[in-house]
Amino acid sequence: MNIDGGAEMKRKFGVSFVITLMVLGLGSVSYSQGKYPDRQIQLIVPYGPGGSTDLCVRSFMGEVTKVLKQPVSIINRPGAGGLTGADAVANSKPDGYTLLATSAGVLTWGVALDPKSARELNPIAIMAVQPVMITSRTESEYKTLEDVINAAKKKPGGVSCGSSGIQSETYLDLALLEAATGVHIKHVPIASSSEGATTLLGGHIDLWVGSVSTTQNLVKAGRLRGLAVSSPKRMRDFPDVPTFAERGFPHINVNLIIVMMGPKGLPPVVIKTWEDTLGVVLARPDVAAALDKVNYDVDFQTGSERLRKYFSDEIKRFSILAKEKGIIK
Amino acid sequence: MGRSDIYSSGFWLVFSIYIAVESYRLDLGNWHEPGPGYFAFGAALLFGSMALAVFVKSLKQTSALKGEIGSAERFRWQHVVMVLIAMVLYTLLLNTIGFVLCTFLIVVFFIKVVALQRLMKSIMVGLCMAIGSYLLFSFFLKAPLPRGFFLF
Amino acid sequence: MGNLGHMLMGIVTAAQPINLLYCFLGSFIGTLIGVLPGIGPVGAIALLLPVTFHVPPLAAFIMFTGIMYGAQYGGSTTSILVNIPGEASSVMTCLDGYQMARKGRAGPALGMAAFASFIAGTIGLFGLVFLAPTLAEFGLRFGPPEYFALMAFGLTLVIYLARGSLAKALMMTAFGLILASVGLDPVSSAPRFTYGIIDLRDGIGLAQMVIGLFGVSEVLLTVEKSFTRSVFETKIKGLLPNLKDWKDSFYPTLRASVLSFLMGIIPGISVVIPTFISYSLEKRISKHPEKFGTGTIEGVAAPEAANNGACVGTMIPLLSLGIPTGASSALVLGALLIYGLHPGPLLIRESPEVFWGVIGSMYIGNAMLLLLNLPLIGIWVRVLKIPYAYLFSSIILFCLVGSYTINNSLTDMYVMILFGIVGYLMNKFDYEPVPLILALVLGPMMENAFRRSMILSDGSFLIFFIRPISGILLALVLFMLISPIFTKKRLAEEIMREADE
Numbered sequence: 001m002n003i004d005g006g007a008e009m010k011r012k013f014g015v016s017f018v019i020t021l022m023v024l025g026l027g028s029v030s031y032s033q034g035k036y037p038d039r040q041i042q043l044i045v046p047y048g049p050g051g052s053t054d055l056c057v058r059s060f061m062g063e064v065t066k067v068l069k070q071p072v073s074i075i076n077r078p079g080a081g082g083l084t085g086a087d088a089v090a091n092s093k094p095d096g097y098t099l100l101a102t103s104a105g106v107l108t109w110g111v112a113l114d115p116k117s118a119r120e121l122n123p124i125a126i127m128a129v130q131p132v133m134i135t136s137r138t139e140s141e142y143k144t145l146e147d148v149i150n151a152a153k154k155k156p157g158g159v160s161c162g163s164s165g166i167q168s169e170t171y172l173d174l175a176l177l178e179a180a181t182g183v184h185i186k187h188v189p190i191a192s193s194s195e196g197a198t199t200l201l202g203g204h205i206d207l208w209v210g211s212v213s214t215t216q217n218l219v220k221a222g223r224l225r226g227l228a229v230s231s232p233k234r235m236r237d238f239p240d241v242p243t244f245a246e247r248g249f250p251h252i253n254v255n256l257i258i259v260m261m262g263p264k265g266l267p268p269v270v271i272k273t274w275e276d277t278l279g280v281v282l283a284r285p286d287v288a289a290a291l292d293k294v295n296y297d298v299d300f301q302t303g304s305e306r307l308r309k310y311f312s313d314e315i316k317r318f319s320i321l322a323k324e325k326g327i328i329k
Numbered sequence: 330m331g332r333s334d335i336y337s338s339g340f341w342l343v344f345s346i347y348i349a350v351e352s353y354r355l356d357l358g359n360w361h362e363p364g365p366g367y368f369a370f371g372a373a374l375l376f377g378s379m380a381l382a383v384f385v386k387s388l389k390q391t392s393a394l395k396g397e398i399g400s401a402e403r404f405r406w407q408h409v410v411m412v413l414i415a416m417v418l419y420t421l422l423l424n425t426i427g428f429v430l431c432t433f434l435i436v437v438f439f440i441k442v443v444a445l446q447r448l449m450k451s452i453m454v455g456l457c458m459a460i461g462s463y464l465l466f467s468f469f470l471k472a473p474l475p476r477g478f479f480l481f
Numbered sequence: 482m483g484n485l486g487h488m489l490m491g492i493v494t495a496a497q498p499i500n501l502l503y504c505f506l507g508s509f510i511g512t513l514i515g516v517l518p519g520i521g522p523v524g525a526i527a528l529l530l531p532v533t534f535h536v537p538p539l540a541a542f543i544m545f546t547g548i549m550y551g552a553q554y555g556g557s558t559t560s561i562l563v564n565i566p567g568e569a570s571s572v573m574t575c576l577d578g579y580q581m582a583r584k585g586r587a588g589p590a591l592g593m594a595a596f597a598s599f600i601a602g603t604i605g606l607f608g609l610v611f612l613a614p615t616l617a618e619f620g621l622r623f624g625p626p627e628y629f630a631l632m633a634f635g636l637t638l639v640i641y642l643a644r645g646s647l648a649k650a651l652m653m654t655a656f657g658l659i660l661a662s663v664g665l666d667p668v669s670s671a672p673r674f675t676y677g678i679i680d681l682r683d684g685i686g687l688a689q690m691v692i693g694l695f696g697v698s699e700v701l702l703t704v705e706k707s708f709t710r711s712v713f714e715t716k717i718k719g720l721l722p723n724l725k726d727w728k729d730s731f732y733p734t735l736r737a738s739v740l741s742f743l744m745g746i747i748p749g750i751s752v753v754i755p756t757f758i759s760y761s762l763e764k765r766i767s768k769h770p771e772k773f774g775t776g777t778i779e780g781v782a783a784p785e786a787a788n789n790g791a792c793v794g795t796m797i798p799l800l801s802l803g804i805p806t807g808a809s810s811a812l813v814l815g816a817l818l819i820y821g822l823h824p825g826p827l828l829i830r831e832s833p834e835v836f837w838g839v840i841g842s843m844y845i846g847n848a849m850l851l852l853l854n855l856p857l858i859g860i861w862v863r864v865l866k867i868p869y870a871y872l873f874s875s876i877i878l879f880c881l882v883g884s885y886t887i888n889n890s891l892t893d894m895y896v897m898i899l900f901g902i903v904g905y906l907m908n909k910f911d912y913e914p915v916p917l918i919l920a921l922v923l924g925p926m927m928e929n930a931f932r933r934s935m936i937l938s939d940g941s942f943l944i945f946f947i948r949p950i951s952g953i954l955l956a957l958v959l960f961m962l963i964s965p966i967f968t969k970k971r972l973a974e975e976i977m978r979e980a981d982e
Binding site: 051055075076077078079080081083084157160165167186187188189190191192194195197198199201202203204205217218220221222223293294295 | 620621622623624625665667680682683748749798802803804805811818823824825826888889890929933936937939
């Protein structure tokens with residue numbers, strides 16, 4: 001065998017190996033400082049696919065893609081009640097290509113419960129909202145909110161109410177009710193809201209506080225009764241269910257709020273682009289209809305500073321509540 | 330059975346004591362209001378008592394055993410370690426150099442180094458696997474995959 | 482017209498060409514997803530959701546059911562071929578299925594898995610059609626105390642599942658319970674055993690753990706020995722189950738179908754638990770329990786029937802009450818909502834043709850998967866003949882990517898690798914993985930149920946015993962635990978057996 005030929009072969013292998021690496025590794029990368037956006041945007045949803053936030057975002061992001069003329073790719077990063085995804089965005093480059101679409105609870109109630117979980121995030125816009133409702137079984141003795149309050153006054157801890165857990169923002173409406181009326185309602189945490197609905201239906205708990213979407217079918221079918229809802233006005237689909245405000249509790253107004261955030265230091269052009277785009281898309285009736293199908297109402301609010309102040313006010317309010325209830329020291 | 334059991338049950342015994350201590354610190358609550366540490370503590374107790382039983386039993390037995398081929402002896406571990414290290418490196422490098430490149434490298438490594446096939450064959454298979462799996466996962470199933478500092 | 486008539490009409494509606502096309506597409510995608518570890522039907526359905534916006538609703542729904550069933554079948558395929566459960570519900574299939582493959586009987590295993598799944602699906606659908614309202618109400622009667630009793634019952638079954646040392650099996654059970662505690666405490670939300678790692682706050686994922694414990698460790702064990710795959714019989718003994726196989730599996734399949742269907746109705750039970758219980762039941766009443774785990778056909782038929790039967794069972798609360806009871810039914814619910822369909826008591830009243838079309842499409846999906854998979858058995862079996870150098874590379878790669886795609890998280894990959902090591906060591910030191918998995922699945926539910934029951938009863942234990950369902954179940958548990966026939970005799974036998982060695 002020819003020794004030189006061997007060395008030649010090795011060199012050829014080496015070269016082809018390097019070329020292979022280059023072919024694989026080098027796609028054309030355009031980091032041109034052109035118009036925003038000039039490539040795909042990653043929108044992180046910090047919850048699992050098929051969840052309420054996920055469905056909401058997916059129902060209209062396709063339209064946003066059309067307006068922006070760049071793909072908005074929805075990536076689920078569930079975990080730690082939304083913190084995993086929030087972390088990922090907070091630590092990313094503030095170039096507008098990694099954004100967060102989350103339910104506001106992780107930013108307000110979550111921080112009130114655990115100040116260490118605060119993340120440096122820039123609110124861009126509130127997009128949609130879903131109210132929270134307290135329900136009871138239709139055949140039970142709790143036909144109005146007053147029934148509940150009276151029963152709880154007579155027998156503290158005698159009325160049980162399930163929720164998705166202390167750390168979920170839907171629990172807040174229950175906590176606020178207790179704080180406002182001074183009653184004590186037995187709280188039963190059931191993480192899965194559909195399990196909560198079945199537990200209520202089966203008569204094992206008296207009430208359930210949670211997002212409207214979980215129980216709406218059963219309320220419409222007459223198996224469950226809505227006692228109060230946290231929206232500012234009565235819901236179109238449930239004209240018989242009073243709002244907390246009507247019953248004298250305007251502060252019980254915690255809804256599920258879907259907000260878009262970016263990392264700290266986002267360039268103003270990014271924020272403005274999104275404000276304009278969302279403004280156009282969310283004003284359309286077909287988008288409102290799509291959102292309605294997944295139980296969300298359009299609620300478009302902008303103004304980074306204003307939103308930031310709103311969230312920090314909520315954090316303060318919830319911290320006081322948490323201290324009062326002894327959840328935090 | 331035999332000597333390997335002494336090591337394993339000894340390890341588990343220590344582990345369960347550690348868990349018991351940790352769960353005690355998490356607050357056991359009482360019978361009527363179980364705290365966070367309640368179940369883990371109970372499990373640790375079960376764990377520890379069983380580990381102790383196996384430990385004692387295997388201690389008693391070893392004295393009676395001579396030249397038993399325990400399962401501790403068949404540890405030809407070089408390949409195992411290589412595979413594991415490759416997997417860990419893959420995970421570490423995934424976000425830095427991207428899915429396609431990482432996949433290519435690990436497949437080449439497996440076929441060339443672990444299975445000792447020829448370099449050319451390894452590269453070919455590596456290319457196929459890298460591109461094929463990219464098409465499968467990213468295009469076809471639309472699963473988001475990490476991109477390195479290259480396009481993909 | 483009668484429910485049977487409605488169902489037949491539903492099947493006819495579902496069998497229109499466009500629906501069949503989408504069913505085929507969904508089945509194909511679902512099988513692919515099931516074969517690939519990690520990616521589950523939930524993620525895929527969510528990802529494909531936008532694609533289906535331009536498709537008629539019933540066709541889209543049929544596609545989703547195709548994906549769901551397909552994933553079950555695909556998961557079983559990899560369980561049998563390479564000991565990697567594609568879904569958590571295929572874990573039990575690994576036990577006997579993989580052993581059958583090692584003996585050259587992969588074909589019959591795959592075939593029986595397909596047939597058992599189909600039979601269970603059919604039985605389940607009939608149950609659904611005729612008994613749905615009654616059964617749904619029955620499912621509602623399960624509250625926290627009943628769940629606790631049921632989980633406790635499940636855990637005591639570990640006594641029957643243990644093949645080797647009972648003490649070691651109990652150790653693994655305890656280990657599983659401890660691992661299940663990792664994460665946020667369900668009641669107080671205090672983090673447990675997370676050591677500051679945020680990704681651990683949701684606990685250790687079952688899928689990641691199972692992929693590592695079964696799949697990766699099996700590769701490590703094989704790689705350690707050699708690459709010539711002498712562990713596998715190269716001569717393939719037949720492609721389909723033979724007469725004896727059918728005889729052996731007949732009753733187990735029927736029992737598992739009915740039992741798992743009923744269990745699936747209980748909200749939150751998921752598809753995984755019935756596979757464990759059916760397998761244990763068959764092992765318990767079999768005339769040759771010691772053969773389970775070495776490659777018995779019933780060991781494949783029972784869990785396969787169970788996962789399909791339970792799958793249909795979980796549809797009952799969804800369709801009759803509008804309540805999803807698991808991740809996949811939640812997604813189906815989401816999909817239906819987007820099309821303006823509201824499952825629940827209203828659906829059957831307002832749009833009966835949709836309701837029955839949905840039922841019919843489930844049946845079509847079931848049949849389609851059977852037809853699709855039988856011819857594929859020949860191909861799957863050839864996969865085993867690929868030289869191991871290439872096969873194991875692919876397996877490891879798919880495990881890595883699969884575990885990543887569960888949550889787009891690198892932590893999951895590390896979890897998988899870690900459990901690959903754990904599984905490898907467990908095999909070396911003679912510990913069984915099944916009690917571990919059982920405890921990991923049942924543990925959290927059991928703890929949640931216990932704590933909720935205590936909250937409801939203000940701390941009184943009586944609540945478990947004065948309620949009929951939980952009382953009966955707990956009596957069974959106590960019977961199994963203190964009955965001298967089971968525990969003492971086994972322990973005594975064991976001690977005697979080991980002293981003789």
